[in-house]
Amino acid sequence: MFNFHKNHKILVNMAIAGFLTLSLLIAVLPASQMQKTAPLPDQMAFTEMEQEGLRLYIAEGCVACHTQQVRSIEMDNVWGDRPSMPSDYYFSKQRLDVWRQSPSLLGSERTGPDLTNIGKRQPVKDWHLMHLYNPRSVVKESIMPSYPWLFEEKATDKVTPEDVVVPVGSPFFNKPNTKIVASTKALQLVAYLQSLKQTEMPGSSPTFIPQNKKEVVTTSATDPNQALLPDGAKLYANVCAACHQANGEGIQGAFPSLVGSPIVTDPSPEMMVKVILMGYDARSEFAQMPPFADQLSNEEIAAIANHERTSWGNNASTLSAEDVKKIRDMVNQQNP
Template structure:
């Protein structure tokens, strides 16, 4: 055949087939997706600082270990309130003409998923300490430290953002750890990563393959959850396993007047709705609300904190906690 003897016709035909197939298989479906998927109504575009932070997130290799996708399987419920949707990524644009790196969904979870990290950790203090040295807040962490995002100053200025790093992690350096602009850009990006609520009336996709726990013996009678496990999963990264927190960053629970006091309403309110009225400490997220705690989990957590690290506080019952949770909900609706 002449086609196979004429290299111009042969390669021209192959190129034509490639262009047609690329148009049908890749380009047209992509255009169709763009036209049929839009960002959710309450989605907030990235700020200029967050855009710079996203570039740092990519350049420092964070994309290699962290995903940004909550799959629709039950094991992913810890990362977000609902499975991710196409609309969550609809308003994400190319970095520039030459580079895409728009959606950073990732393929590997060496580290936790970051889809909703801005909700789980809204304050900048935790992120800065964590970036300087992850072992400061999570001793078992295998994440690399990013000290080049910070400088050491013996006398920081009033405008400097000082990071309260324990002396044992300063490697003998004298002075205060100060966050650079790059560190703040990266934190701005991490704080922006929040799952947007679906519009009223929209049904969230269900999490699949839920693992049913066999209820026998004490469990069948409604035994209390494991308070220590709840603390480790939701509180330990800030307040530390020894309950002593981090000076200047996260308050101690050991000997705390809130933990050992009689104002149970305030205690439950802090767990459920967070707290941000202490200038010397970072803001606490609404851990209980974000995690969907019931009165059983809150009571178990309180009883663990009141009986650990030398604390000797009064135990509470789920019934006491439920009354307060219902009251707090009522206050919000008024």
């Protein structure tokens, strides 16, 4: 019927017809029958600034080294409170136009950490700005490239109240009478990163597939205040070390040192626990610390506080989860 050996036109036409048929069966028809994704009830659309930051995130190649997908395996629990689902990408996957789909943000490798929940894990704007200007200024071991073109050097007397000064100090920047000022693009990119927070699902959330063995780490029971508390050192590393550093010395001009700090070593832990619960923004020479009342339990706060009060040469008394509960209740009564 078809003489492919003598009529090449028939061969080409059959190849094209086969390609189109398979495309319809494998791609077009299944896609047209898929249920359309809707945003979660409390999911917020991007602001104009965050939308511009998303475009910069793609343009600067961040997606090459960072993923935005929390897999259902238990080891990914560190990146989010639940596995990712299609609705999480509703606002970032809007079409650019009728012909173009917006770029995928899932990523393919984790040269850097997953950013699905980075706005919750690291809410401090100054930290993100310092990280973009020179990642080693906040994460000593970072291999991430710097983005100095997103910033401007300004003479101190030329800095205006509208300028956002980045608290980068020696050895990363030490020009006298000069400040690093964030550009509009830098602020847009940081706004996008700070917006990356997993939305809570109504009802039950998807769960992680448990590993065969899960190590449960608790502190030594020799101190009654620390018995059955989580591992304070591990919690500090996950929650606090990005700003205050693993050695507790902080970053000069940005994040205060906890070594010998009168707040940390005070015999009464009340002020320290209040700072963790409510955040702190009273000293202009340091960046703002966000509140952790909604993120950390009484047991976790007690474990972190005890680690800080007994590490790096600090030798203050420890506290229990009940001590933290009393201070939390007092704060809630004072700030209903």
